[in-house]
Structure formats: structure tokens, C-alpha cells
Amino acid sequence: MELTLEKVTHRYGDMPVLQDIDLRIPTGEILCIVGPSGCGKSTLLRLIGGLERPDEGRVLQDGAPPPGCLNPLTYVFQDFALLPWRSVGGNVTLVLEDHRLDGDERAAIIDDVLARTNLSAFRNALPRQLSGGMKQRVAIARALAVNPAVMLLDEPLSALDAQTRELLMEDLVGLWARQPFTAVYVTHNLAEAVRLGHRVAVLSRRPGRLREMLEIDMPLDERGVGDARLDSVQQHLWHLMKDEAMAADQELLDV
Numbered sequence: 001m002e003l004t005l006e007k008v009t010h011r012y013g014d015m016p017v018l019q020d021i022d023l024r025i026p027t028g029e030i031l032c033i034v035g036p037s038g039c040g041k042s043t044l045l046r047l048i049g050g051l052e053r054p055d056e057g058r059v060l061q062d063g064a065p066p067p068g069c070l071n072p073l074t075y076v077f078q079d080f081a082l083l084p085w086r087s088v089g090g091n092v093t094l095v096l097e098d099h100r101l102d103g104d105e106r107a108a109i110i111d112d113v114l115a116r117t118n119l120s121a122f123r124n125a126l127p128r129q130l131s132g133g134m135k136q137r138v139a140i141a142r143a144l145a146v147n148p149a150v151m152l153l154d155e156p157l158s159a160l161d162a163q164t165r166e167l168l169m170e171d172l173v174g175l176w177a178r179q180p181f182t183a184v185y186v187t188h189n190l191a192e193a194v195r196l197g198h199r200v201a202v203l204s205r206r207p208g209r210l211r212e213m214l215e216i217d218m219p220l221d222e223r224g225v226g227d228a229r230l231d232s233v234q235q236h237l238w239h240l241m242k243d244e245a246m247a248a249d250q251e252l253l254d255v
């Protein structure tokens with residue numbers, strides 16, 4: 001299933017937040033969205049996921065979701081959103097409970113996603129026993145359990161320290177390399193965008209418009225820390241965003 005956004009425009013009250021966004025999210029690709037604070041990145045993700053409807057324009061779903069898909073669009077949030085009283089396995093099972101699956105099918109899905117996210121040994125642990133990185137792995141496992149057509153990630157690594165972020169990026173690359181998934185990944189962090197994005201959409205400051213769509217033609221598993229080509233793409237992104245980020249920052253201070 002492919003998603004296409006046509007001239008998506010949205011406002012909250014009198015405040016225009018997004019303006020004329022055209023985007024295509026092809027199957028098997030990670031699209032990163034970057035832009036200054038408050039430019040409408042999370043709003044765009046909510047519109048893509050159907051949590052809100054755009055004031056103007058359309059979000060189109062083309063084609064069938066993948067086989068075994070239980071939920072075409074699923075989110076991963078910054079704050080993990082785990083139930084503290086449920087174990088790792090219990091948190092993942094949660095998203096399967098509303099679906100007609102027999103015990104074996106459910107167990108097979110859980111075994112698979114826990115193995116893919118290296119969590120099999122932590123199945124019975126409670127969230128409070130886990131580090132931030134492990135909690136986010138659980139949230140990713142839970143999202144994968146429904147075999148979504150598109151995974152929507154909103155700043156998934158922002159609450160983590162630099163080393164954990166690095167490890168999780170490697171995990172996401174490994175997951176994608178073993179079994180490609182489709183994702184829209186919102187981030188402030190340009191290093192994450194160039195490591196994980198097949199394409200990077202750069203939004204202007206509010207109202208967010210699509211300023212540039214950058215294609216990074218380099219396999220994900222060849223993108224390492226300190227790679228000169230990635231550094232230059234990151235520099236280019238920063239160059240595009242710097243003035244707008246400073247203006248957005250000033251606007252926030254003026255409120």
C-alpha cells in the first residue's frame with residue numbers, strides 16, 4: 001500500500017500549520033521529515049495516520065496492505081507509551097487482542113517480533129526494569145506485530161541518550177535490512193534523518209511547506225558514523241534549515 005498526499009493544508013483556528021504538502025510514501029521506503037520546531041511535523045504525521053483530517057487536500061491510500069496486516073497505520077511515539085503493569089510480551093500482545101487470532105497465531109507473531117527486536121530474553125520483564133532504549137524496542141516490536149503498511153514514528157529516539165540512539169539506529173537499519181518496512185519518521189535530529197531516510201523531506205517554518213525532497217542514494221547498511229558523504233548531506237540539510245530554525249526559535253521566545 002502506498003500513501004500519497006495531495007496539496008495537504010491544515011490550520012488550527014486562525015493559525016495555518018501546513019500548506020500545500022505533496023508527498024509520496026512508496027512501499028518499502030523510510031521517509032524522514034525534518035523541519036524547525038513547531039513547523040507542523042507531528043501534525044503532518046497525524047494527518048497521514050488519519051487521526052485528523054486535513055482542512056484541504058487529501059491523503060490517499062493506494063493498493064492493498066501487506067498480507068497479514070492487522071492495522072495499516074501504526075504509531076511509535078517518543079514516550080514509548082507502554083502499560084507499566086504489563087510485561088514486555090503483554091505489551092506486545094495488547095495490539096493483537098482485538099483481532100481474531102488463535103493462540104498459536106498470536107504466539108507466532110509475538111515470538112517473531114520479539115526475536116526481530118532482540119527482546120526474546122526480556123519477554124517477562126516489566127517496563128520499569130528496562131532502560132529507555134529497551135522500552136523503545138518494545139514499542140517498535142508492538143508496532144511491527146500488526147504488520148503495518150506504514151509505520152509512523154514521531155521523534156522515537158529523542159528521549160534517549162546519544163549512545164542508545166546510535167544503538168537503536170543500528171537496530172532499525174538491521175530490522176529494515178532483514179525485512180523492509182515502510183515508515184514515515186519525524187525527527188529534529190539531522191544525523192538520524194541521514195542515517196535512516198531513503199528520502200528526507202525538509203519543511204519550512206510554520207506554516208510548513210515542502211522546501212526540498214532529498215534522495216539519499218546509499219544503502220542503509222552502508223551508512224556509518226562519520227561517513228563523509230552523509231556528513232555533507234547533513235551539512236546541506238542544516239544549511240537549508242538554519243535560518244528558518246533561528247526564526248522559529250525567535251518566534252517561540254516572542255510568545
Ligand SMILES: Nc1ncnc2c1ncn2[C@@H]1O[C@H](COP(=O)(O)OP(=O)(O)OP(=O)(O)O)[C@@H](O)[C@H]1O
Pocket residue numbers: 012017035036037038039040041042043044188206
Ligand atoms: N491540537 C492542536 N490544537 C491547536 N494547536 C495545535 C494542535 N497541535 C499542534 N498545534 C500547534 O500547531 C503547530 C505545529 O505543531 P506540531 O506539533 O505539528 O509541530 P512540530 O513541527 O511537530 O513541532 P516540534 O518540532 O516542536 O515537535 C504548533 O504551533 C502547535 O502549538
